[in-house]
Amino acid sequence: MEVVLILVAIQGLLGAFDTLYHHEFTEKLPWKESARKELLIHGIRNFFYFVIFISLAWVEWHGAYAYWFGLIFCLELGLTLWDFVVEDKTRKLPATERITHTILTLNYGMVLAVMAPQWYAWLQQPSAFVGVNHGFLSWIASLYALGVLLWTLRDLSSAMRSKKQSLPELVLDVPQQRFLITGGSGFIGKKLCQALINAGHEVTIFCRNNEKTAGQLTGRFTLVNQLDSLNTAFDVIINLAGEPISGKRWNKKRKALLLNSRLNITQALVDFIQRSEQKPSLFLSGSAIGYYGTSPEQIFTENTNAADNSFPHQLCAQWEQLALSAEQYGVRVVTLRTGVVLGLDGGALPELLVPFDLFAGGTFGAGQQWMSWIHMHDFLGLIAHIINQPSIQGAINATAPTPVNNAEFSRVLGKVLKRPSKLSIPEANMKILLGEMAEELLLKGQHVIPEKALASGYQFQYASLEAALKQLLGK
Template identity: 45%
Template sequence: MNFLITGGTGFIGSALCAHLRQQGHYIVIKTRQPELITDNMAGVKRLSEISSDVSFDVVINLAGEPIADKRWSVSQKQQLVDSRIAVTDEIVTYLSDAKIKPAVFISASAIGYYGTGVTDGVIDESCAGDDSFSSRLCAQWEASAVAAEALGVRTCVLRIGIVLGRKGGALQKMIPPFSVGVGGRIGTGKQWMPWIHLQDLIGIVDHCIENKRIQGPVNCTAPNPVRNKDFTTTLGKCLNRPSILPMPSFVINLLMGEMGRELLLAGQQVRPVKLEQLGFKFKYEYLETALASVL
C-alpha cells in the first residue's frame, strides 16, 4: 500500500516506518529535512508538493513537538499546540483536495486527554477530559483530526500512553538515574502510569488499518497499567538496581512546574477497552516482560 506519514523520523515514527518497509509498503514522509529520507522512501517538506493525482491508502499523523523536553513557558506551550494543530490542519486540507481519499486516517493523541485526576476508576474511550493544559491540547489536536470524517475518511485517534522502546521515549530519561542507584518513586507514587510496548503500538496501527470497525478514539495502553511506585520498583528490579530514593512532589514542582505536575505527578487508570472489545491481542500485557524485552 501507499502511506503518507508525518512525524516519520521520530521515536515512534521511525520504528513504524521500518516495520512498514519490511512489509513492502511505499512511504512518503513529510519532514523538515526530506533530503535525509532513504531506504526507498520519499520525503517532502510540504504536502502541497504532492500532486493531487497521487493517492494514498493510509495517512498517519505522528507530528508534534516533544511534550516533555522543555519547561512549559507560555511560548513553549504555544509551540506544543502549533506543532500539532498546524500539521493536522494541513493534512485535512490536503485530504479535502485529494481526488482519491485514503481508506483510513490515523492521528496521534495522548492519554493526557483525560486530564490530571488520580482516581481508581477505569478510564475508557468514553471518559471526558478536564481543564488542564495537556487535556485541552489533546482535545484541540483530536478536533482537528476528526474533521477528516466529514470528508468520508474513516478516522482513528490514538490516545497513546507511555511508550516503552529501546531508542527513545520515557525510558531513555529514566534509565540513567536508575542505573546508578538513585531512582525511585515520584511524589506519592500512587499516580497511574498507563504504558505500552512500542511493538504493541505498531501492532495497533496495523489493527486500525485492517479492522474497518475501528473508528474514533482508541486508548493505546497495555491492559495492565501500574502505579508509579510499582513501575519504578519493577524498573529497578529489571536493572538489578535499588529504587529507594523518591523524588518528592515539591522538587518536581520546583524543577518542572506545570509540566511536572501534569506529566509526572498525575495519572489515571487508562485501559484499552475498545481494542479488547474488537479482539486486539497484546504481545506485552505485563510490565516486567515488556521492560525485560526493551532492556
C-alpha cells in the same frame, strides 16, 4: 611536570562534565542501540586515559619505555579523531558538547606541547620505570584515573550489551499499500516507517529535515517537504508530528509551540484530504491519554466523558477535533490516545534508566500516580490492527491493559535492572524545576484501559510490564 598535571586536572574536569552531562544525562548513550561503536571507542580511550593519568601521577617511563608512553598518547589522539567521525554519523551533537570537545582538544594540545620536552628527556635516560610523587597533584590525577577506569568498564559493558532492537512484522490484510506519514523521524515515527518499509509498503514521509530522516531509515521510501504540490494518492495517512510534550517547562511560548506543531500539520493534512481526488481509506492521527485529565481513582476508557481544564486536555481535544473534521470527506478517522510508549530510542524509559543504572532510581514524589504504558511493539501492532479493522473509528486508547502506579513501575524496573528503587524525588523539587509540566505529566496520571482494542480482538504481546522491560533491556 606540575604544569602538565594542572592541565591534566583541567582535562579530567572537562571530561567528567562531558561524560556525565552529555553522554549520560542528555544523550543517554549507554542505552542507545545506535551508540554501540561510540561507546566502544569511549571505553578503549578511557583505558588509555587511565594509563596516562596514573602514570603522570606516580611513574616516569624512561628510555625505551618512553616510546610506549608516546604511542599511548598517539593512540588516544587517533581514537578521539575517530570518535568525532562516528559521532557526526550517528547523532546530532548539541552546541554545548561541540564547545566542550573544542576546549578539550585545545587543552590536550597544550598537554602535548608541555609534555614533549619532558618526554624527550625521558628518552635520554636508561630504560626503567621510575617512581615519583607530585604531592596533591598526584592524588588529583589518581582520582581522575579511578573515574576513567570505572567509565571504561561502564562504556565497554554498555557496548557489549547494546543490540539492535528488533521490529515487529506488521501484517496488513492488503499488501503494498501507499502510506503518507508525518513525524517520521520521531521516536515512534521512525520505527513505524521502517516496519512498513520492511513489509513492502510504499512509504512517503513528510518531514522538515531530509538528511536526518533519511539517515534513520533503510530501504525504499520517499521524502517530501510540502503538501501543497503533492498529487499522489494514498491509502492511509498517519499523523504523528508534534514537538515532544515532556522535558521542558511549559511557559506561554512553549505551550504555543506544542499546540501549533500539532494543529498546523493536522490542518494541512485535512486540507490535503479535501482536495485529493482519491481519498485515503484511513486518517490515523495522534493524540494522548492526557485528553482524560488526571485522577488517582477513576478508570478511563474511550467512553469516558472528559471534563478537564488542564493544558494536556485542551491540547488533545483541539487536536482530535481538527483530525475528526476529515470525516466530512468520507474518510475513516481514528485518533490514537497514546500512553507512555516504552522503547530505548526515546520517550520516558531512557530518562528513567540513567538514575537506575547509577543506583539512584526511585519514584516521582510518593509514587501513587498511575502510569498507563505500552510496549513499542504493541503500539505498532495496534496501528496494524486499526488499519485491518474498518469498524474501528474515533478515539482508541493505545495503552497496555495493565497500568501500574509509579511506585510499582519503579519496583519492576529496579528488579529487571537488579538495582535499588528506594529513592524518591520530592514533589516540591520537581515543581520548582519543571513547573506545570511536572505536575501534570510526572506527579499525576491516569488509569487507562484499552477497551476498544480489546473488544475488537487485539491481542497484546506485552501485557506484563516486567515482560516488556525484560525484552527491551535484554534481560
